[in-house]
Amino acid sequence: MKKTISALLSLLIAGVMAAGCGSGDNGSSEDGQNGGEKKVAISFWALNTGWEWLEPAVKDFENANPNIDVELTQYEVDPIKEALKVAASSKTLPDMWFTWGGTLGSFYPENGLTMDLTQIAKDHRWSEIYNKAAIDMSTYDGKVSGIPVHLNVLGMWYSKNVYDKLKLQAPKTFAEFESQLAALKNGGVVPLAFGSKGGWHTMRLTEQLIEHFAGPELHDKLNRLEASWNDPAVIKAFEKIQEYTDKGYFPKGYSSLDPTEAESLFYQEQAAMINEGTWFDGNIMENGFDPNNYDVFKFPNDQPPSRASVFAEMFQINGGSSPEKQEAAVKLGEYLTRPEVVNKYIEQYGSPATLNVNISEKTPHLKTLLDSAGDGAFLITDQALPQEVVQKLFEAQDKLAFHEWTPQQAAEAMDEAIAKYKSK
Amino acid sequence: MTARALKPWLFLLPALTIYLIVIFVPSLYTFYLSFFKWNGVAADKVFVGLDNYADLILHDSVFARALKNNLLWTAGSLILMIGIGLMLALLLNKRIKGRIVFRGIFYFPYVLSGVIVATSWAWMYNPTQGFVNKLLETIGLESWTRAWLAEPETALYAVFVAALWQGVGQPMVLFLAGLQTIPHDPYEAAVLDGAKPYQSFWYITFPLLRETLVIVVATTMIASMKVYDIIYAMTGGGPAESTQVLSSWMYYQTFKFANIGTGSAISFFLVLITMVVIIPYVYYTTKRSHL
Numbered sequence: 009m010k011k012t013i014s015a016l017l018s019l020l021i022a023g024v025m026a027a028g029c030g031s032g033d034n035g036s037s038e039d040g041q042n043g044g045e046k047k048v049a050i051s052f053w054a055l056n057t058g059w060e061w062l063e064p065a066v067k068d069f070e071n072a073n074p075n076i077d078v079e080l081t082q083y084e085v086d087p088i089k090e091a092l093k094v095a096a097s098s099k100t101l102p103d104m105w106f107t108w109g110g111t112l113g114s115f116y117p118e119n120g121l122t123m124d125l126t127q128i129a130k131d132h133r134w135s136e137i138y139n140k141a142a143i144d145m146s147t148y149d150g151k152v153s154g155i156p157v158h159l160n161v162l163g164m165w166y167s168k169n170v171y172d173k174l175k176l177q178a179p180k181t182f183a184e185f186e187s188q189l190a191a192l193k194n195g196g197v198v199p200l201a202f203g204s205k206g207g208w209h210t211m212r213l214t215e216q217l218i219e220h221f222a223g224p225e226l227h228d229k230l231n232r233l234e235a236s237w238n239d240p241a242v243i244k245a246f247e248k249i250q251e252y253t254d255k256g257y258f259p260k261g262y263s264s265l266d267p268t269e270a271e272s273l274f275y276q277e278q279a280a281m282i283n284e285g286t287w288f289d290g291n292i293m294e295n296g297f298d299p300n301n302y303d304v305f306k307f308p309n310d311q312p313p314s315r316a317s318v319f320a321e322m323f324q325i326n327g328g329s330s331p332e333k334q335e336a337a338v339k340l341g342e343y344l345t346r347p348e349v350v351n352k353y354i355e356q357y358g359s360p361a362t363l364n365v366n367i368s369e370k371t372p373h374l375k376t377l378l379d380s381a382g383d384g385a386f387l388i389t390d391q392a393l394p395q396e397v398v399q400k401l402f403e404a405q406d407k408l409a410f411h412e413w414t415p416q417q418a419a420e421a422m423d424e425a426i427a428k429y430k431s432k
Numbered sequence: 433m434t435a436r437a438l439k440p441w442l443f444l445l446p447a448l449t450i451y452l453i454v455i456f457v458p459s460l461y462t463f464y465l466s467f468f469k470w471n472g473v474a475a476d477k478v479f480v481g482l483d484n485y486a487d488l489i490l491h492d493s494v495f496a497r498a499l500k501n502n503l504l505w506t507a508g509s510l511i512l513m514i515g516i517g518l519m520l521a522l523l524l525n526k527r528i529k530g531r532i533v534f535r536g537i538f539y540f541p542y543v544l545s546g547v548i549v550a551t552s553w554a555w556m557y558n559p560t561q562g563f564v565n566k567l568l569e570t571i572g573l574e575s576w577t578r579a580w581l582a583e584p585e586t587a588l589y590a591v592f593v594a595a596l597w598q599g600v601g602q603p604m605v606l607f608l609a610g611l612q613t614i615p616h617d618p619y620e621a622a623v624l625d626g627a628k629p630y631q632s633f634w635y636i637t638f639p640l641l642r643e644t645l646v647i648v649v650a651t652t653m654i655a656s657m658k659v660y661d662i663i664y665a666m667t668g669g670g671p672a673e674s675t676q677v678l679s680s681w682m683y684y685q686t687f688k689f690a691n692i693g694t695g696s697a698i699s700f701f702l703v704l705i706t707m708v709v710i711i712p713y714v715y716y717t718t719k720r721s722h723l
Contacts, residue, residue: 115473119471119474205670265559402670410672432691
């Protein structure tokens with residue numbers, strides 16, 4: 009037994025010595041050098057669901073850039089928001105991270121945590137690579153603060169089967185839209201497949217109703233908190249939410265229904281329309297349905313120009329990282345958004361902010377939606393308003409549905425929340 | 433101080449150091465932050481004294497709702513969670529067929545993740561396709577069907593039922609452990625003296641379970657005050673903030689709104705009311721028991 013142990017130990021020592029000698033021959037890889045260039049490791053936090061393409065794309069990048077190691081961590085929606093806030097407080101933000109635009113993404117540049125990409129955008133001709141709207145939505149205080157990755161446009165998706173059965177066509181005016189809601193309800197179908205746990209589905213309707221009644225100028229002022237929400241246009245929009253609820257245009261219990269539960273009503277043709285975005289072809293496929301059985305229309309808000317609701321997603325880079333890491337992060341961000349990479353993963357990629365990419369046949373509505381923002385767009389409400397005010401809007405939507413608040417009270421509550429936010 | 437007197441402190445030191453670093457200092461820092469307005473990142477924290485507390489108590493209707501919900505949840509847990517847990521334990525402590533299997537069945541939900549339980553129950557409560565309403569329809573109680581999670585009057589109770597289903601296994605197991613430490617002699621003597629089953633329970637089982645009860649009540653109360661995951665996953669605090677509890681509102685204030693001072697004030701408030709209830713309770717009950 010002793011002999012065996014001695015033999016094993018001798019082998020181990022010999023192995024260690026051999027490894028030690030070997031390191032002299034291959035010093036570059038041991039001390040982080042490769043081909044004379046220093047090896048850089050960067051941390052990158054991104055989303056998980058819907059981002060299945062990211063891991064292989066990052067692997068491709070590492071293969072093409074052997075001097076850069078990427079430590080990718082993927083999160084779900086709320087966990088990434090939480091992780092970023094905690095990391096920002098403790099000065100442990102990764103070198104690059106995913107974020108949404110608007111008030112969700114502005115927190116980091118406003119607090120001096122992101123790298124100013126303005127010069128890089130200029131030098132690398134981003135205006136020729138990315139959609140202008142996406143660059144604009146990644147810009148805060150005149151500084152480009154993120155590499156645009158997605159530009160999402162929202163629309164009203166509907167089931168062709170349901171519409172055919174009731175001999176309906178995509179509405180062109182608001183009056184037509186409302187008459188279709190009644191026709192669908194009378195036809196035994198829930199008109200709007202909304203699941204507003206989290207508030208988003210109703211919010212997407214509310215913002216279009218505000219656009220309809222207030223017009224683009226006032227709507228923008230409301231979102232910039234430059235106009236009072238206690239305005240007849242907002243009150244009319246709130247009246248509609250209450251009216252549609254009372255008329256049964258939403259599924260039973262929609263205010264606490266998960267969006268996935270509402271989606272299931274849509275696929276089963278128990279509900280006709282759903283307020284979703286450029287990513288929705290992917291959802292339809294994931295659920296085993298054919299996107300060609302569905303179509304989408306821009307919400308007929310009767311405004312010239314008829315604007316769509318949009319939002320951008322971007323990669324922000326840590327302003328406190330070393331120049332080498334920042335350079336590597338920019339390289340990675342630009343790689344993940346270059347047309348060849350987008351084209352390679354286009355079926356899973358979602359709605360790219362990158363120009364001149366090939367749209368997959370499997371996402372037949374992507375182009376229609378992107379084009380629908382051509383006439384103009386407004387930033388989606390939950391990214392346009394401060395988060396406290398967004399939460400108050402969600403509360404107002406629910407309280408309107410339950411008749412706990414009148415539209416007037418809901419508008420007043422919004423103004424109070426805005427005043428409280430401004431007084432901070 | 434003699435070496436002998438120092439010895440216990442020396443053994444306590446590693447645990448005490450970890451406790452101080454991981455629990456005590458962050459708690460103290462949270463308390464300190466609750467007197468400031470701060471977004472978690474800015475270099476300057478603005479001292480506001482008790483403003484965060486005053487604002488919560490005087491102007492935040494969601495905070496008031498959350499506090500009320502926490503108290504309701506605690507009352508429900510103390511009565512139902514412990515009551516049902518004790519009943520199950522008494523039942524499964526008897527020599528009945530398949531009691532091991534039943535213990536497993538009742539304890540099983542407790543090992544599931546809160547999010548899984550929340551997702552399953554949310555589907556069961558689905559107003560049109562869910563099991564609960566379908567069951568009511570099948571047994572002729574169609575008029576009782578409703579959107580359980582979507583009505584402010586029922587949402588919190590609906591979530592509580594799911595939490596009860598998940599959590600009742602824990603007090604059951606603790607009570608079972610307690611019951612198995614009670615010797616048979618007092619029961620045999622009680623039977624000889626002509627005691628009825630309820631008298632045996634009241635005069636023998638209940639007093640001898642006191643130590644277990646102290647632990648079960650204390651842990652249930654603490655868990656009720658910090659309840660979060662199942663509510664957040666099932667309703668997100670809605671509809672109309674009707675299911676917000678202190679922990680979820682603290683999460684919103686801290687991580688969604690970046691109001692670190694307000695979030696810290698809520699968490700300290702939570703600690704304070706838990707301590708106000710728990711410390712006297714444990715002190716009083718342990719004085720009367722052998723703990």
